[in-house]
Amino acid sequence: MPDHDHIPHEARDRQETLDAIRETGQPYPPSEEFELHAADSRTLWGDALRRMLKNKLAVAAIVWLAIMVLLAVTADLWVPQTFGSPTKIDTATIVKQRLIPPSAAHPFGTDDLGRDIFARVVYGARISLAVGILATAISIVIGLMLGALSGYYGGLIDSAIMRLADVFFAFPYILFVVALIAVLGKGFINVFIAIGILGWASIARVFRSSILSVKENDYVDAARALGASDVRIMARHIMPNAVAPIIVYSTMSIGGAILTEAALSFLGMGVQPPTPAWGLMLNDAQNFMETAPWMMIWPGLAILTTVLAFVLLGDGLRDALDVKMKD
Amino acid sequence: MTMLLEVDDLRMYFYTRDGVVKAVDGVNFTLDGGQTLGVVGESGSGKSVTAMTIMQLIPMPPGKVESGRVLFKGADMLKMNEDQVRKLRGNRIAMIFQDPMTSLNPVYRIGQQIGESLRLHKGMGRKAAAARAVELLTLVGIPHAAERTKDYPHQFSGGMRQRAMIAMALACDPDILIADEPTTALDVTIQAQIIELMTELQKRTGSAIIMITHDLGVIADIADKVLVMYAGRPVEYGLKDDVYYRPMHPYTWGLLDSIPRHDVTAKTELCPIKGQPPSLINVPAGCAFHPRCPYATSKCRTEVPALRDMGGEHMSACHYSGDPGFERGVVECAGVSA
Numbered sequence: 001m002p003d004h005d006h007i008p009h010e011a012r013d014r015q016e017t018l019d020a021i022r023e024t025g026q027p028y029p030p031s032e033e034f035e036l037h038a039a040d041s042r043t044l045w046g047d048a049l050r051r052m053l054k055n056k057l058a059v060a061a062i063v064w065l066a067i068m069v070l071l072a073v074t075a076d077l078w079v080p081q082t083f084g085s086p087t088k089i090d091t092a093t094i095v096k097q098r099l100i101p102p103s104a105a106h107p108f109g110t111d112d113l114g115r116d117i118f119a120r121v122v123y124g125a126r127i128s129l130a131v132g133i134l135a136t137a138i139s140i141v142i143g144l145m146l147g148a149l150s151g152y153y154g155g156l157i158d159s160a161i162m163r164l165a166d167v168f169f170a171f172p173y174i175l176f177v178v179a180l181i182a183v184l185g186k187g188f189i190n191v192f193i194a195i196g197i198l199g200w201a202s203i204a205r206v207f208r209s210s211i212l213s214v215k216e217n218d219y220v221d222a223a224r225a226l227g228a229s230d231v232r233i234m235a236r237h238i239m240p241n242a243v244a245p246i247i248v249y250s251t252m253s254i255g256g257a258i259l260t261e262a263a264l265s266f267l268g269m270g271v272q273p274p275t276p277a278w279g280l281m282l283n284d285a286q287n288f289m290e291t292a293p294w295m296m297i298w299p300g301l302a303i304l305t306t307v308l309a310f311v312l313l314g315d316g317l318r319d320a321l322d323v324k325m326k327d
Numbered sequence: 328m329t330m331l332l333e334v335d336d337l338r339m340y341f342y343t344r345d346g347v348v349k350a351v352d353g354v355n356f357t358l359d360g361g362q363t364l365g366v367v368g369e370s371g372s373g374k375s376v377t378a379m380t381i382m383q384l385i386p387m388p389p390g391k392v393e394s395g396r397v398l399f400k401g402a403d404m405l406k407m408n409e410d411q412v413r414k415l416r417g418n419r420i421a422m423i424f425q426d427p428m429t430s431l432n433p434v435y436r437i438g439q440q441i442g443e444s445l446r447l448h449k450g451m452g453r454k455a456a457a458a459r460a461v462e463l464l465t466l467v468g469i470p471h472a473a474e475r476t477k478d479y480p481h482q483f484s485g486g487m488r489q490r491a492m493i494a495m496a497l498a499c500d501p502d503i504l505i506a507d508e509p510t511t512a513l514d515v516t517i518q519a520q521i522i523e524l525m526t527e528l529q530k531r532t533g534s535a536i537i538m539i540t541h542d543l544g545v546i547a548d549i550a551d552k553v554l555v556m557y558a559g560r561p562v563e564y565g566l567k568d569d570v571y572y573r574p575m576h577p578y579t580w581g582l583l584d585s586i587p588r589h590d591v592t593a594k595t596e597l598c599p600i601k602g603q604p605p606s607l608i609n610v611p612a613g614c615a616f617h618p619r620c621p622y623a624t625s626k627c628r629t630e631v632p633a634l635r636d637m638g639g640e641h642m643s644a645c646h647y648s649g650d651p652g653f654e655r656g657v658v659e660c661a662g663v664s665a
Contacts, residue, residue: 218425218426219429219433221384222431222432223432223443224384225384225422226417226495227413227415227444227447227448228413228417228443228447229413232447236435241433241434
């Protein structure tokens, strides 16, 4: 009988366990590891939501954006009735109604054509939110597809797509948008398209790098060893693990798109009067900066707070989706 | 009579910027239904690449199959197209990976992952696959399987994840189970459970197992045949008893001397093989093992030894195997115990 005290631990432990298993005839001895049952079954997304709700700035951003969306969606029901039409110019009363400072009847004041600024800001939110979300959606669709191809297949496809992205990065952004609008024609829909088309390059890059790191994971090999096809591996195993940075990036780029739309409208290349858009309102306010500063302050504040809210939301999402940030 | 799996002169080279890496260089073995083959060697000896080549999971390029055949029930897998291979993967030939901590997708529930191959290969619906996943998880010894299939991988411990991986691999009742160091990432008591589980399941399902390991101790109990690899080449191959009790290659001797044994005492020194395995880009001329071999001669430095049949399916790739008087010596560092 060998002296058990001096047997190297690894070999002894393994052999003792094997012996125990064989003697008892119980192949799976109840061991402590089975007691490690997690107290509550939380999902990854459930965890993320919980972390999100702990972030006060992110919650404030969500509340603010929810108010904006609510105002924009319900505007038709009460804004024109209470404050007057955001677009119609009443020539009969214009002299009395124009440039009224903020008051009970017109909480944000009126502009040089006698229109209520609160009404115009609320209707402007429709344009800004729509542009922000739809333009980003266009960028995401293009960016995700090209980024996925680039990251998953690599090689020649990757080089081609990434060089194309570099070309897009090399153009001065606003000038490129202006040029695109000049080609497509002015107007609401074309603003979406122009901003959307230009935004894909960064999304493609972010997604590509995310895929590159995810596809090195063993579970991707494991899925392939199970007989999953390329499309299935991409859609079920890589995408869900690679998509978090995109969610974060997109949220922030909604803010960027809103800013671009404001800049375009300011330059007269975007939404056309009399449609109320924040950028357009700032343009109108230029001549009245000293006499009627409220014309400039309210749309300016609207742009600032909305863009800030999207950026804060993006920040919150980044922290919430990072699995390594455990409370 | 066709064997279940026949690997014949398999060579997988990687063409890299620094040169050609001969990761698998002439591997042969056969495997019959219900048998267990142990593939042993140090890190970088080509064990895993051999398995990945059989499964065709190596990205090509940079990899390239230089020669060889992989006959599964007589059909050459290397000549099949991607669709045909995909129908075998996970279905007839399944694989268990080394690290259970990273081989499960963190965003899916355990049950969904076990059910995936059933849905892929058996055309099962979501519900049927989920029900079968519970059975499989029970089979691999996880209590309360019905609830545990709803867990996410991060709620499982290492040993439980490896059991889940085994359940995934067994889902379609494969003919061959390739286990790439399935116990390396686990602690020793869990290792023993996993090994026992695999042999137990093999008895029930009759599948063949290819067990890849760097630890001769792991396969000592369960292998029928052993293939010892060094620098991408097979150096010794034979029935387990032949390889363990009548080893013929100095490298196998070295490996056997490196295992901590039951019957050694504190005063006995372990005797590892000196030196490092060679870089596969720059494999030594002649016998790849000669720089570390205490018996090397000038012939070893120039001539590549062929894998010779020493009788009874026992093969060795050493010039001197079988020579009278060429025997496993008592190596110096194995000091006599007090």
